[in-house]
Each structure stands twice: as structure tokens, then as C-alpha cells.
Amino acid sequence: MLNGDAIVVDSVSKSFGAVAAVKDLSFVVRRGEVFGIVGPNGAGKTTMLRMIMDIFRPDAGRISVYGQAMDDQIKQRVGYLPEERGIYVKLKVRRALEYFARLKGLSRPGAQANAEKWLRRFGIEEFKDRRIETLSKGNQQKVQLIVAFIADPEIVILDEPLAGLDPVNARLLAAIIREMAAEGKTVIFSSHQMPAVENLCERLLMVHRGEAALYGPLDEIRRSQTGVEERLEDIYVRIVEGER
Amino acid sequence: MNGKATNKILVIAQHEFITVVCRPAYLITTLGMPLLLLGTLWGEWLIAMRVVKNKSANTAAVVDYAGMVNFDHARRPSDKESLLTEDLENSVSRIVRLERYESLDQALDDLARERVFACHVIEGDYLKTGRITSYVRESRMGSTKSYLSERNLTTLIRTSLLEGRVTDEVRQRVLDPARIERLEVSPQGQIKPEMSQNQKLLSLMAPLLLCMLLTSSIFMSANYLLQSLILENQNRVMEVLLSSVRPIELLIGKTLGLGAAGIIPPGIYAFFPSLILVPYFATQGWRLMALAVIYVGLGYLLFAVLLAATGIIANGMRENSQLAGLWTFICLLPAIVFLLSGEMDSWAARAMSWFPLTAPTAMLIRICYTRVAAWDALLSIVSLVIGIWVALRYATKIFRASSLMYGKRPTLPVVWRWLRQA
Numbered sequence: 001m002l003n004g005d006a007i008v009v010d011s012v013s014k015s016f017g018a019v020a021a022v023k024d025l026s027f028v029v030r031r032g033e034v035f036g037i038v039g040p041n042g043a044g045k046t047t048m049l050r051m052i053m054d055i056f057r058p059d060a061g062r063i064s065v066y067g068q069a070m071d072d073q074i075k076q077r078v079g080y081l082p083e084e085r086g087i088y089v090k091l092k093v094r095r096a097l098e099y100f101a102r103l104k105g106l107s108r109p110g111a112q113a114n115a116e117k118w119l120r121r122f123g124i125e126e127f128k129d130r131r132i133e134t135l136s137k138g139n140q141q142k143v144q145l146i147v148a149f150i151a152d153p154e155i156v157i158l159d160e161p162l163a164g165l166d167p168v169n170a171r172l173l174a175a176i177i178r179e180m181a182a183e184g185k186t187v188i189f190s191s192h193q194m195p196a197v198e199n200l201c202e203r204l205l206m207v208h209r210g211e212a213a214l215y216g217p218l219d220e221i222r223r224s225q226t227g228v229e230e231r232l233e234d235i236y237v238r239i240v241e242g243e244r
Numbered sequence: 245m246n247g248k249a250t251n252k253i254l255v256i257a258q259h260e261f262i263t264v265v266c267r268p269a270y271l272i273t274t275l276g277m278p279l280l281l282l283g284t285l286w287g288e289w290l291i292a293m294r295v296v297k298n299k300s301a302n303t304a305a306v307v308d309y310a311g312m313v314n315f316d317h318a319r320r321p322s323d324k325e326s327l328l329t330e331d332l333e334n335s336v337s338r339i340v341r342l343e344r345y346e347s348l349d350q351a352l353d354d355l356a357r358e359r360v361f362a363c364h365v366i367e368g369d370y371l372k373t374g375r376i377t378s379y380v381r382e383s384r385m386g387s388t389k390s391y392l393s394e395r396n397l398t399t400l401i402r403t404s405l406l407e408g409r410v411t412d413e414v415r416q417r418v419l420d421p422a423r424i425e426r427l428e429v430s431p432q433g434q435i436k437p438e439m440s441q442n443q444k445l446l447s448l449m450a451p452l453l454l455c456m457l458l459t460s461s462i463f464m465s466a467n468y469l470l471q472s473l474i475l476e477n478q479n480r481v482m483e484v485l486l487s488s489v490r491p492i493e494l495l496i497g498k499t500l501g502l503g504a505a506g507i508i509p510p511g512i513y514a515f516f517p518s519l520i521l522v523p524y525f526a527t528q529g530w531r532l533m534a535l536a537v538i539y540v541g542l543g544y545l546l547f548a549v550l551l552a553a554t555g556i557i558a559n560g561m562r563e564n565s566q567l568a569g570l571w572t573f574i575c576l577l578p579a580i581v582f583l584l585s586g587e588m589d590s591w592a593a594r595a596m597s598w599f600p601l602t603a604p605t606a607m608l609i610r611i612c613y614t615r616v617a618a619w620d621a622l623l624s625i626v627s628l629v630i631g632i633w634v635a636l637r638y639a640t641k642i643f644r645a646s647s648l649m650y651g652k653r654p655t656l657p658v659v660w661r662w663l664r665q666a
Contacts, residue, residue, distance in 0.1 A: 072246075099255070
């Protein structure tokens with residue numbers, strides 16, 4: 001474990017039956033950085049993030065968070081937005097948020113206070129007593145994002161957080177991610193939106209067919225392929241198209 | 245399991261419980277039906293009380309041509325006394341009042357005008373023939389009150405006939421000749437008073453009632469559990485939950501919360517029938533009740549965990565109902581075997597008591613019907629606890645492996661592989 005590493009993924013593999021979703025993947029996420037994971041659909045990004053969250057167990061290799069395997073203590077310090085967005089649509093916004101906050105170990109008053117704070121931050125405090133199903137799709141997404149942030153986590157893992165967000169809300173989320181990084185928090189997010197990744201991330205991992213296709217600081221990656229600075233999207237397309 | 249894990253389990257249990265019990269359908273099922281039943285009973289009670297208080301509706305006319313009845317001995321209608329302590333027939337017969345009439349025409353006129361419900365005529369040659377003529381109103385239904393008033397009249401005639409001829413003590417014995425106290429001798433030679441018919445009925449019903457409570461709770465909770473799992477699959481919320489809690493915490497929290505919600509409706513339905521269990525346990529010993537509570541509780545936990553595991557891999561409501569039916573059949577198997585064989589102390593009966601899936605029902609029946617040794621009961625409790633632990637371990641594995649398979653159903657070989665890896 002290097003000093004200052006938040007997450008270390010060491011030679012991790014995971015298969016589902018005959019399908020190898022992740023193959024011998026290794027990378028490090030440093031404390032306080034915004035780390036991007038990009039790759040085409042089915043590349044293994046979500047499986048990788050689920051393994052970090054200990055939702056799936058790797059077949060081989062080791063994942064450590066703050067130098068140890070994910071356990072209950074660490075889980076409380078990690079916020080997670082899954083790709084499969086989940087929320088209790090029949091519940092009122094405040095009750096749903098308080099429930100998820102309490103599952104993260106917050107007391108009832110702490111959960112209430114944090115729910116209020118994040119509802120204000122996302123600009124939807126007036127909807128707190130409404131059922132989630134009555135909100136617009138964009139506001140439902142905000143509630144889902146708040147669930148990831150509700151316990152003021154030290155590490156936030158966001159799987160495709162920009163999917164479905166309009167430009168205004170995407171900008172709001174980007175601002176929140178930058179604020180978190182400025183506070184020394186670690187943010188990992190996967191996305192298909194290369195401009196957003198270029199805009200937010202310091203380092204990134206490109207996964208293709210379960211393996212690391214590119215890994216390192218964003219600036220180095222953009223120059224390493226042709227010697228001249230390229231757009232990340234072009235590199236991405238070339239790698240994916242090159243395989244076909 | 246540390247304090248934080250326990251706290252999370254309680255938060256999940258509370259959430260699941262509140263979510264289920266706040267549903268209108270749940271409230272209607274749980275409270276509406278019993279309230280309707282109570283309302284109906286209350287209405288019937290009011291009607292019955294009105295009949296009781298209506299003097300003319302409870303009065304029978306007696307025309308005594310033989311001139312031998314002393315009406316001073318006639319039973320007076322009772323307002324308060326002994327309605328709760330006497331048997332039903334005696335209680336009702338106290339309500340019936342006999343009133344002397346001098347003229348048959350007047351009595352028949354009052355009968356037609358519904359001032360009396362019957363008219364009994366003691367014929368002049370009664371001492372020779374025992375002839376009494378009873379007039380009742382034309383009706384398609386038989387009259388219980390007429391039968392009771394005839395019985396009261398018979399007692400009144402006996403009392404009048406014996407008056408002054410024998411001592412009061414002899415008269416009392418003629419009217420109530422024997423009070424038999426029956427004693428039972430146990431196989432061990434122990435002599436004790438025989439249980440009353442009511443107590444014997446209770447001892448037959450108690451285990452059945454407990455088994456019904458257990459199985460209906462299993463069915464109810466199975467439904468809530470499945471609804472909860474379907475909802476979470478539809479809402480895709482499982483992954484968010486698993487990012488905060490371990491599968492075992494989620495499973496235990498759901499089982500406790502939905503279990504509590506599932507046991508309330510049958511608990512309320514069984515409340516009034518259960519009241520009859522109180523005198524039963526009072527006579528049979530509270531140790532028996534403690535054992536019954538342990539078996540119902542452990543049995544419920546075991547089946548709830550199994551239902552959770554099978555519920556999540558079941559393909560929809562229909563398949564889940566079939567699986568719940570299978571578990572209920574296994575749960576009730578000892579009752580069927582005992583009914584057919586009549587043997588509750590055989591080795592087969594004991595084996596069922598020590599096998600976790602059949603232990604709750606087997607022991608609930610055995611402890612009520614036979615003497616079960618302490619070691620026998622202890623062994624079954626230990627087997628149940630181990631069974632719950634094993635079920636929880638494997639159920640958690642299935643839960644973890646299958647909870648993110650949205651819309652997909654694992655095949656049997658896949659489930660088998662999960663179980664082997666547990």
C-alpha cells in the first residue's frame with residue numbers, strides 16, 4: 001500500500017460462468033483525486049466498481065480500501081451510486097433519504113440534518129415531503145445522487161452519474177465533484193461522456209474487454225498514443241474500433 | 245455481530261415493518277375484518293340483551309287445573325347472577341319465567357298477542373296421567389325457550405309435589421340426586437381429578453391452534469417478503485442497499501420486520517380463539533406455554549429464512565406461492581403423520597422432533613399430547629437453532645449471488661453451485 005492510496009486493486013479477475021468480466025486488472029486510486037473509469041458497454045467497469053463495494057467478490061486478486069479489505073467500517077465511509085439506479089419510488093423523499101443515511105450508520109438527527117443539507121445543495125428541498133414517483137425524472141436522479149452523498153463519505157463511487165442528466169444538472173454535479181475533491185475527498189466515476197471525464201479527472205483507467213487498455217494521468221494518456229495531444233474521445237474510439 | 249450491525253438490522257426491520265403496515269390493504273385486512281366481526285358480535289349481543297330484557301318475550305303462562313303447583317318455588321328470572329359461571333342452557337333457562345294464569349282463554353289470548361311465548365296446561369288428572377298440554381305460537385322454527393320452560397315447569401312440579409312430605413335435604417337430593425366427581429388414574433398410578441369436557445376440548449385444540457398460527461404466519465410473511473423483494477427488484481434498489489449493509493444484515497432485518505408484520509394479522513385473528521388457551525396453559529403449566537412460544541418463534545424464524553432464500557430465486561408470485569405451499573406442507577407433515585399413526589412417542593415421532601424442518605410442529609403437538617422428556621425438548625431446540633444458522637448461511641449466499649440478477653432466474657445447477665460455494 002502506497003502512502004496516500006485510497007483504493008488499491010491488485011490483479012483482480014472475475015468471471016460469470018464462461019464469461020470473463022474482469023481479467024487481471026490492477027490500478028490505484030489516490031486519496032483526494034478524481035479518478036475516471038471509461039470503457040465501452042460490457043467492458044467490465046460496473047463489475048469492477050461492484051467488486052470495490054464488496055457487492056461481488058473477485059475470483060482472484062485483492063482489493064483494499066485504506067489498506068484493508070472492504071468491511072462495515074469502511075463501507076460507512078464510501079458513497080455509491082450504482083449504474084442500475086435504485087430508489088423506493090413510493091416513499092417520500094425525506095423518508096427515503098433518512099433510511100439510506102441510517103443504513104450508513106448515521107443517527108436519526110444526523111440523517112435528518114444531512115438530508116436537509118443535501119436537498120438544499122441540489123435545490124430540491126421543496127420536494128422533501130413528496131413521493132419520489134411524483135418527481136420529474138431529473139429530480140429523481142438528484143435524489144439518487146443524494147443517496148450517494150448523504151453520509152458525507154470520504155470516497156464516492158459514481159457509476160455513470162451523468163447518464164440522463166440535463167446540461168444544467170450535469171454542471172451542478174461537476175461542481176459538487178470538484179468541491180469534494182477540494183475537501184480532500186476521493187471521487188471515482190465511470191462515464192461514456194469523454195468531455196466530462198477530461199474536464200473532471202486527473203487520472204483515469206480505460207477498460208476494454210475486462211482488461212486495462214490505458215491507465216495513468218490524463219495528460220500523459222492524451223499525449224502517449226501519437227506524441228501529440230489528442231482528445232480522449234478519439235483515443236477511446238481508436239482503441240475500441242481497432243479491436244473490431 | 246457488533247452493535248452497528250445490530251443497529252442496521254433494526255433500522256431495516258423498522259423500515260420494512262412500517263412500509264408494510266402502512267399499506268391500506270394491510271390495514272383493511274388486519275383491522276377491518278376483525279372490526280367487522282366484532283361489530284357483528286356486538287350487534288348480536290345487543291339483540292340478545294333486548295330479548296332478555298323483554299319480560300313478555302320470556303314469560304310462559306301456566307294454567308294449573310290440577311291445583312298442585314306452588315308458584316312460590318318458581319325460578320325468578322335472573323338479571324346478573326351466574327350468567328358467566330353456569331353452562332349456557334342453565335343460564336338461558338334462568339331467563340324463562342313461569343306465570344300463573346287462571347283461565348286458558350286469557351292465556352291463549354296473550355299467546356296470540358305475543359304477551360307470552362308459550363302456554364302450559366297442567367291437566368286435572370295430572371297425578372294419574374302426568375299429562376301437560378303445551379301451546380306455542382305457529383312457527384317454522386322450533387322453540388328452545390318452550391323446551392326450557394317445560395323443563396322449568398317439570399322441576400317446579402317436582403318441588404311442589406315433595407313439599408311437606410319429605411325434609412328439605414331429601415327434596416334437594418331428589419331434585420339433584422348425584423354430584424359425581426370423576427378421578428383419572430395415570431399409567432404411573434397417579435390419581436387426579438378428571439379434566440372437564442371443556443378442558444379436554446382445549447387440550448385437543450391448543451396444539452392445532454398453535455400450528456395454525458405458525459403456518460398462517462408463514463404464509464402471510466411469505467407474501468410480504470415476496471412483495472418486498474419484487475418491489476426492490478423493480479426499483480433496482482438492492483445494489484444501493486448492499487453498498488451499505490451486508491446481505492446477512494439485510495436478510496435478518498427483512499425477516500424480522502416482515503415477520504413482525506406477517507404475524508400480526510393471524511395474531512389478531514387468533515386473539516379470541518387464543519384466549520381459550522389461557523385456562524389451558526394455566527391448568528397444564530406455564531412451562532408448556534414457554535415451550536410452545538419457543539417452538540412457534542424458532543419455527544417461524546427457520547421458515548422465514550428459507551422463504552427469503554427461495555423467494556428471491558422464485559419466478560414471480562405464482563411460483564413463490566407454490567414454494568410457500570411446499571414449506572407449509574413440510575411444516576405440517578408431523579401433524580398428518582401423527583393423525584394417521586396416532587403414535588407420538590415412537591422413534592419416528594422423535595426423529596421428526598429432532599429434524600429442524602419438522603421439529604416445530606412435531607414438538608408443538610407432542611408437548612401438548614404426551615409427556616416429553618427435558619432432554620428430548622432440548623435436543624429439538626438445539627437442532628432448530630442449528631437449522632436456523634445453516635439456513636441463514638446458505639440463504640445469505642443465495643441472496644448475495646442472486647439479488648442483482650434483475651429479471652433473470654438462476655437455474656438449478658447455478659443455485660447448487662452457490663450452495664456448494666457457501
